[in-house]
Amino acid sequence: MHHLTYDDVVRAAGRVAGHVRPVTVAPDRPGLWLALEQMQHTGSFKARGAHNFLAAHRESGTLPEAGVTIASGGNAGLACAWAARRLGVRATVFLPENAPHVKVARLRGYGADVRLVGTEYAQALAACEEFARTTGALASHAYDHPLIAAGAGTLVDEIRDRVPGLDTVVVAVGGGGLFAGVAAAAAHHGLRTVAVEPENCRALHEALKAGRVVDVTVDSVAADALGARRVTPLALTAAQDPSVTSVLVPDADIVRARQALWDDRRLAVEHAAATALAALAPGTGSYTPAEGETVAVVVCGANTDPGDLVGG
Structure with a gap:
């Protein structure tokens, strides 16, 4: 679309x-x-889009048991973790190992399961996609939806x-x-x-x-x-x-x-x-x-x- x-x-x-x-x-x-x-x-x-994304999936019964996953240490990751906590949904966030500690701490503060993979964003993204494939978690994009x-x-x-x-x-x-x-x-x-x-x-x-x-x-x-x-x-x-x-x-x-x-x-x-x-x-x-x-x-x-x- x-x-x-x-x-x-x-x-x-x-x-x-x-x-x-x-x-x-x-x-x-x-x-x-x-x-x-x-x-x-x-x-x-980004809190607006993240909440709408998850709430719409919940509405249509397409929110999986495994919750939502995203690769982002920036505003999109924070918004996804926040919205997931608001809706009582599990959020798994993938970041490179060198992500700033303050970002990791904020994500964990929103209740996200933070997984540190690789040294570049591309590696974290690949791990996120693999996680979505193997667990059935809903993959959230930073903006392309x-x-x-x-x-x-x-x-x-x-x-x-x-x-x-x-x-x-x-x-x-x-x-x-x-x-x-x-x-x-x-x-x-x-x-x-x-x-x-x-x-x-x-x-x-x-x-x-x-x-x-x-x-x-x-x-x-x-x-x-x-x-x-x-x-x-x-x-x-x-x-x-x-x-x-x-x-x-x-x-x-x-x-x-x-x-x-x-x-x-x-x-x-x-x-x-x-x-x-x-x-x-x-x-x-x-x-x-x-x-x-x-x-x-x-x-x-x-x-x-x-x-x-x-x-x-």
């Missing part, structure tokens, strides 16, 4: 209601609002309810799960979606240019969260809608936007979360809102080491 509908998002909203934290919005400057989704459970928007994307899209109606006269939603793009969900909901309401990628992490931008999903090299300060080598077909289809604008931002602007969120608002966020805001940097940004346009920027995640923000 390469097309996500607003109905998918509405169904997801019904499943996540009462389980995820409704998004908080804050006015930034005239016409610009910040959607503070870094305050979500587990520190990122319609239920995951639909869950992320539940942000849009929440933002619309809170921001008067909303015209445009600005999101960062990695593999495209958040973007595909947001774009589906935004298009339904006649809103524009601005898809923002780091200049050297431009899987969506290149796919649009080629008219198909292509592999790109990944080299950005935001690559830990946005470093997908290719976008999902779902994201490409969503991006081909005329309501979508795709823009790129240089790493220097991402670093500056992240620092500004700390200096001006005391928000410690990951580089991925500052990427969307970087597109609106006054004077240098790659997206300039029209006169009177009301824009909401999704600040998507806070799983970062704030040590480099505060200075000595």
Whole structure:
């Protein structure tokens, strides 16, 4: 399935209601609002998709006894472990042996069975796939699934309810799960979606240019969260809608936007979360809102080491 509908998002909203934290919005400057989704459970928007994914499987009776498994030490792994605990489901998370201790500890804190395999992500992923094959556990992907994307899209109606006269939603793009969900909901309401990628992490931008999903090299300060080598077909289809604008931002602007969120608002966020805001940097940004346009920027995640923000 390469097309996500607003109905998918509405169904997801019904499943996540009462389980995820409704998004908080804050006015930034005239016409610009910040959607503070870094305050979500587990520190990122991914809690929405993870909960929708598992709840939908439970609903349809396709949640196996062996529970769910994922290979991710990042936001997706945390969200999967959190949602599994919420639903009383076993979660087995595979990571490379050199994964940061703090991530392993957080995953275990959510009740996940963490298995450390190999020295690279690819080895952990292979072990995860083997585990799913041999135990029947449900394999969860970080972003490449319609239920995951639909869950992320539940942000849009929440933002619309809170921001008067909303015209445009600005999101960062990695593999495209958040973007595909947001774009589906935004298009339904006649809103524009601005898809923002780091200049050297431009899987969506290149796919649009080629008219198909292509592999790109990944080299950005935001690559830990946005470093997908290719976008999902779902994201490409969503991006081909005329309501979508795709823009790129240089790493220097991402670093500056992240620092500004700390200096001006005391928000410690990951580089991925500052990427969307970087597109609106006054004077240098790659997206300039029209006169009177009301824009909401999704600040998507806070799983970062704030040590480099505060200075000595």
